[in-house]
Amino acid sequence: MEKSLKSKILETFNYLHANPELSWEEKNTTEYIKNLLVEEGCKVHTFHDCTGVVGDIGNFSGNVPIIGIRADMDALYQEVNGELRANHSCGHDAHMSMVLGVLWNIKNYPELKEKLGIRFIFQPAEEVGGGALKLVEKGIVDNIQYLYGIHLRPFQETPNGYAAPAILHGATGAIEFEIRGEDAHGARPHLTHNAIEIGHYILNCVNTIHIDPNISHSIKITRFISGGKNTNIIPGNASLAFDLRAQTNEHMNQLKERIYEILKNAEELFQTEIKITNDYGIVAAEVHDEAKEIAKEAIIRTLGEKYLREPIVTPGGDDFHFYTIKRPHLKATMIGLGCDLKPGLHHPNMTFDRNAMFNGVEILTEILCIHSRK
Structure with a gap:
């Protein structure tokens, strides 16, 4: 040259x-x-x-x-x-x-x-x-x-x-969602569903997702925001996000399907709205x-x-x-x-x-x- x-x-x-x-x-x-x-x-x-x-x-x-x-x-x-x-x-x-x-x-x-x-x-x-x-x-x-x-x-x-x-x-993905409920006094936990506990339940469920281990994949929580300055308020709202990775488009679709199922089940179990605010990514x-x-x-x-x-x-x-x-x-x-x-x-x-x-x-x-x- x-x-x-x-x-x-x-x-x-x-x-x-x-x-x-x-x-x-x-x-x-x-x-x-x-x-x-x-x-x-x-x-x-x-x-x-x-x-x-x-x-x-x-x-x-x-x-x-x-x-x-x-x-x-x-x-x-x-x-x-x-x-x-x-x-x-x-x-x-x-x-x-x-x-x-x-x-x-x-x-x-x-x-x-x-x-x-x-x-x-x-x-x-x-x-x-x-x-x-x-x-x-x-x-x-x-x-x-x-x-x-x-x-x-x-x-x-x-x-x-x-x-x-x-x-x-590989394929990359992100699912962002909000838990939407009502706050309650710390002395009255029966009046609401704690958004932090709901988020913790969702995380535990996500950890049970298993797809073909021969195909590289991962799910990581990258956002969990809930509560404020006062420690005597049970938060009803939270904002969460997951980062997803999979080596093939097929396996990315499997991961997303499982997460959607988990969010739907959590919504029904806790009778609290869970709103998906963003779902995006890049194909493999x-x-x-x-x-x-x-x-x-x-x-x-x-x-x-x-x-x-x-x-x-x-x-x-x-x-x-x-x-x-x-x-x-x-x-x-x-x-x-x-x-x-x-x-x-x-x-x-x-x-x-x-x-x-x-x-x-x-x-x-x-x-x-x-x-x-x-």
Whole structure:
């Protein structure tokens, strides 16, 4: 890769890293990327009701494959050195820089624009699990056949300089609910149902959920708020939340069904309203074998077979996989890029070897070259 291109990628990363924006608020990021896409001659699409930008280049009129390459745009909101602010601790700044790097790199491969249609998708709101669904609604992936993503991986998963042709994300879920009753005097417990005791009952029941132990899964309570300053009031209300993880969509559905049963039974037993206020999540990966094999070949061609890793299995999630769930015709995979990422994703002081981005650019470019030769 030319030194000038490497400098351009690093300069872009430095700008994006220094200017993070939260989910659905990526207005400046959208404008910044839009201008770069226009400079390279892309046909650009933006949206009147959400952030995000798409750039098309190449042949969209002939009988040739249309390939999508997706990067997520949003940052997390977290405390960094004592300050709550937007922060790129999940690598989305690097993902955008790599995908732009592919756009700049294909200048060296003029045949790609003749033999392929290439769509660069810069997607908002991955961290809240809604961006991919929004772009699916917009029809952004309806006319493409293959879709590729890329994600930095922690050093525990993938060593620096290595790459995997797929990330097998698990399904993630969250169920939030409220116990709605009446408070009572501490001396008159017979006049109400204690919301803390009801919550404790629900937790005990959740601990009896057992599904196939060969499939990774977990349920964790992440919120339990009840009561106030006065200790002589029996609280009738509480707010609770569960975090759910499962390696497959089937097993996530099983977990959710059991929790719904438990909440319904608790409501009937205690004759107290239990209101589910939120139920959301991200689906597990459904990777297409053909896309995975093309990514594997690209890794071998660019890095060498020695630096190829097996597909990464992780309980983390990514809304990238909504594209294939909602549009089953898509042949998709997400590449896992080793980059000496420490201490871990979403850590406020996450760092990685920025030179590893060049490997990502080369792998994604080679994927396009492989498609052009088919």
